[in-house]
Amino acid sequence: MSTTMNAVCYHAPRKLEIITKPIPQINDDQVLIRVTCCGVCGTDHHLAEGEFIGKFPLVPGHEIVGIISQVGRSVKGLEVGERCVADNTILCDSCFFCRRGEYLLCENFDSLGVTTSGGFAEYVAVQAKKVFKIHNLTDEEATLIEPASCAIHGMDKLSPPVGVKVLVLGAGPTGLILAQLLKVNGASHVTIAANKGIKTRIAQDLNAGDAYVELDRADPAPQWEELRKQHPYGFDVVIEATGSEQVANDAINFVRRGGTLMIYGVYSDSARVHWSPAKIFGDEIKIIGSFAQTHCFARAVEYLDGGKINVKGMVTDAFSIKDYQKALDKMNSKGACKVVVKPSLDPEYSAQ
Structure with missing residues (x-):
């Protein structure tokens, strides 16, 4: 496996570059996910425009779908090759609100793709406890689990x-x-x-x-x-x-x-x-x-992977990492429902 990967990077609001960077090294409690698909969200637009406070330089992308590529030494229940989605939230568990069980209000709330490296890249490192297996959804459909x-x-x-x-x-x-x-x-x-x-x-x-x-x-x-x-x-x-x-x-x-x-x-x-x-x-x-979520991924997987909630056809367009700006433009054009980025793609194509 190569030691480098392509990724979208914002050096600052409106300062976008497609970069080559090292593939993340995982901790014992993490897994490395090879990203197969990552959804583009309104949050990504606001980050790009500087309307949300992100931590720059930033690899955005928080609706992550992929295949487990490496497993940390202390991780149990997850295997290389399994398809999965990743809960993007990272909580401190120690602030005033976390100690009250109000995790969404965490004073140190971090998020993959918002405050730390996310899924508009070929690989992303994720805490194993935030990874959920999927079975029945396509990669495109699985980007709807985070929403x-x-x-x-x-x-x-x-x-x-x-x-x-x-x-x-x-x-x-x-x-x-x-x-x-x-x-x-x-x-x-x-x-x-x-x-x-x-x-x-x-x-x-x-x-x-x-x-x-x-x-x-x-x-x-x-x-x-x-x-x-x-x-x-x-x-x-x-x-x-x-x-x-x-x-x-x-x-x-x-x-x-x-x-x-x-x-x-x-x-x-x-x-x-x-x-x-x-x-x-x-x-x-x-x-x-109602802002974002914490600890709701398991139920979302049950609803979508189990077929109770139908998301077929919601993904209308897919783009490569190199065409990330086109993906943002398509989302903002009002001519799409859900836009995704697929790192393995070279040319732009329609998911329909």
């Missing part, structure tokens, strides 16, 4: 009663997975509202919701008005999963009195909302946030 784990954390935060009516704003990968989780876990009706295009078509192909609202990008006002007419009392739960400041501002107007608004999208730090405290007070609206 699914985040969606499961969102469900934990929501704890929706059986029979709720839900509006999901946005049909990106996590929005589509959340919609399916809600249907599986007792929602009586799920409406998905998203801009007309490929994501809405995939949502319908997956049967992710019970009803769909296709929004005109240029003038969505008529569709919003029709949605209000169809649901005059609003929804028990509204999930804002677009990352759009404007949609986040409007989302509260679709929440039923006594209902819940969950802020789930990825936003720039400069985004602001302007909600009436009188409305929140008078309508007793609960507003909650």
